[in-house]
Amino acid sequence: MSSPPRAAPPVPAPPALVEVSAAVRASWALDTCDDADVADWTPERPSRGQCGSTALVLHDLFGGELLLAEVWYPDGRLQGYHWWNRLPGGREVDLTADQFRTGETVQPPRAVARPDGPPRRCRDQYERLRARVLSRLAAG
Template sequence: MTSALPSPPASPPVPARVAAALRASWSRDTCDVADVTDWTPDRPSRGQCGATALVLHDLFGGDLLLAEVWQADGRLQGYHWWNRLPGGAEVDLTRDQFATGETVHPPRVVVRPEGPPRRCRAQYELLRRRVLDRLDGPG
């Protein structure tokens, strides 16, 4: 993976149980529609960044970060979302989704609009429900 930004710390500043619940809840059904053809069980974080960032925002607040992702040949690949928690720590549980040659550029803060997301609402709602169910379970 090539990235213009440093990778976040190996152990993100969110409870391990939350990170594990998110990762265990990812599937093709929670993947962004733009990335669903590239999603595989071997790369489960592919296309999960938007919904994951929103679920983390629901749980912890903070800032939503958005950056362009460019391919090595100069074409825009898409956009990448992650979080800056209150206190300033950045959390990016889906950074490993990118292939060699995909470069994540510096982010900008995006204010979350009121109400449900306009894009990929079903994917976000499914991921949120799965994560909350896992967090409410034993453990």
């Protein structure tokens, strides 16, 4: 006599964005900052240099699209690049929008496909941030 088929284990619900946001913000530190922004990072502005890793962590958890835009200084020089997310359903989420100084202007974004494998830049920072965020979410 065969036993009845087992039900598949329940799929855990994805964490709420508010929980992820809090875990991400609590996990930012100098050692998760992009090397290009380390000199400008402070505990008072912890989002500085965190956009790339943060966008990847949110993409890991929610999917959607990665958005990329140039950032310009007031004098027209390129400051760098800014990353954020467009979640499934179209909502844009930018947890690091407050990192910019007065006059730094984020240009319109373009959606960018995420390459396979780990990031080429800031891999250690991404892995550190991801581990901290997942640990905080697991701890509740």
